[in-house]
Amino acid sequence: MAQGALPGFRDFYPEQFAERAYIMDVWRRVLRRYAFAEYDGPPLEPLDLYRKKSGDELVGQLYSFTDKGDRQVAMRPEMTPTFARMVAARANALRKPVRWFSVPQLFRYERQQKGRLREHFQLNVDIVGESAVTADAELLSIALDIMRELGFTSAGVKARVSDRRLLQALLTHAGASEDAMPAVFAVIDKLGREPAALSREKLDSIVGADVSGRIDSFLALENIDVLSSAYENIPEVAEHVERMRKYFEYLHALGFADWVTLDLSIVRGLAYYTGIVFELFDTAGEYRAICGGGRYDTLLDTLGGVDLPALGFGMGDVVVGELLRSRALIPATAPRTDYWVAGEDESLISTVMSIATQLRGRDKSVEYALKPQQLSRQLRSAVAAGASHAILLKHAQLDAGEVTVRDLAEGTERSVRLTELINSL
RNA sequence: GUGGCUGUAGCUCAAUCGGUUAGAGCACCGGUCUGUGGCACCGGGGGUUGCGGGUUCAAUUCCCGUCAGCCACCCCA
Known part of the structure; x- marks a missing residue:
């Protein structure tokens, strides 16, 4: 030991x-x-x-x-x-x-x-x-x-x-x-x-x-x-x-x-x-x-x-x-991660980084997978990290400047323009 | 400093009377899964049984020492 x-x-x-x-x-x-x-x-x-x-x-x-x-x-x-x-x-x-x-x-x-x-x-x-x-x-x-x-x-x-x-x-x-x-x-x-x-x-x-x-x-x-x-x-x-x-x-x-x-x-x-x-x-x-x-x-x-x-x-x-x-008087610690950015495949890693950087520029706590992982695995990590939202990047949406924001507590998601998301923060 | 109790995987525990390669759950990593989380199944890593010595053909198991933890004393924050 x-x-x-x-x-x-x-x-x-x-x-x-x-x-x-x-x-x-x-x-x-x-x-x-x-x-x-x-x-x-x-x-x-x-x-x-x-x-x-x-x-x-x-x-x-x-x-x-x-x-x-x-x-x-x-x-x-x-x-x-x-x-x-x-x-x-x-x-x-x-x-x-x-x-x-x-x-x-x-x-x-x-x-x-x-x-x-x-x-x-x-x-x-x-x-x-x-x-x-x-x-x-x-x-x-x-x-x-x-x-x-x-x-x-x-x-x-x-x-x-x-x-x-x-x-x-x-x-x-x-x-x-x-x-x-x-x-x-x-x-x-x-x-x-x-x-x-x-x-x-x-x-x-x-x-x-x-x-x-x-x-x-x-x-x-x-x-x-x-x-x-x-x-x-x-x-x-x-x-x-x-x-x-x-x-x-x-x-x-x-x-x-x-x-x-x-x-x-x-x-x-x-x-x-x-x-x-x-x-x-x-x-x-x-x-x-x-x-x-x-x-x-x-x-x-x-x-x-x-x-x-x-x-x-x-x-x-x-x-x-x-x-x-x-006496069970210690409050549960709040989730410490605001956003988890996940790409649908390996080719999106630079985009993931760029979006993470923009969110961090708005003082958000942001994490993403440092190695290629399946989307399901990335979401599992996001939950394990206590993230409140996941941002999902898909080629089809990105072409139109949009991303999917998933509320991990509610299980709901919406499609939103990236620029709008950043500016609303 | 003194005394009592307890030490097996990161955690909780198992291992017949001392007997083969020390097991399980949780946790961790990965796969099933070209895909939207918590489920399921499969696999993987992880141990000098705190450490040292003794007894024995054989020690996680018995004995001694030591270290550590818990508890109490002393004393105080």
Whole structure:
């Protein structure tokens, strides 16, 4: 058997390429509606660019090597550092808020599994320079609008939202100490991925049973109004609850109230997020997160030395593609050939070419048999190619300047002057 | 990186208990067809049974290794 693609890499045959193009078309179409501009950067970056943000554990998962100039380089595993560099370099000149998106191919050296390869295309959407919660609502609205455009409804896809500032305030109010916070976040992040009893046990050992019990009960809250009335008299929490309440209000105004649920256990790893965070899931729970993002107000400072608030999300093509395929939501590709030109015998090949050229001059997609074939065989090829019309050339008709145009879907045909046909296009 | 399952034609599968030249459908190419497509019939190309080693008179079949795929873990995008 022939050598295939490298593990975790994909060959895109025309059928797969069509799926990928469909997804990317939707991404670009929706982002244009939200007035975002597309950018890109290099697929290969200095290894150090990723060391700063991620530390050495992540470096182990990078597709990295030493180039011929003895530079340590890595295939980009994410877009954010590149984005941060680009924004930082022109921070003063850019009109704020910056509304940019990109569709980079990203790489990571990891064992592949469901919904996860060593390479994928990921839509990256970012807003820079706006700290108001309106920006958070606008951002999530984009992710949800994409899912709607792809054919999903609020019954099939849900966004779970949280806010790290709110979670922190609630934890503090429940009695968790500053020192315990990172460990508590780690346990909360793992809720749902490990048995509830184990999580509870870990939590008990970090903060004690009393605090742990209080944490358990507020994590279960899914209704912002309940949360709101429970904490309205506790200023250090109420401030953050109020922001979340507004977030829901704005999402309602943007038309996505049904798609969003509060879930304080959403932490988004232990990464760089500082505020509102969200993840999109299929409601059947078959796939990993479709998309994730949130606010990262300190990252541009860390990476680029520019203190600007920012927020963004990433959405990969692999999970989205699997989900679309399983829900039969990928539209059939349209026939790609407009005309198939067929001659009744070999002597007409030059005429076939000439007519094909005229049709192509009218921006039509045209094919014809490259070797002599019987007319029946040519028509069979035309159908197989998905052509919508065949143009049949016969000596008797050509003498009068006419050709036969056959509608391959209807099975009807008509005789028409060649010049008229061309000029009508 | 760890563990489990699976590898036969481009695809889906077959091959008795380990036994002759590894078969079939679909797809592809051609013929019947000097002619107007999807049908039918006939023919053709395509395989180091993932790869390597072992056991055996004999391995697609049993054993070991390896590679690849799937799934889960780790971790995250």
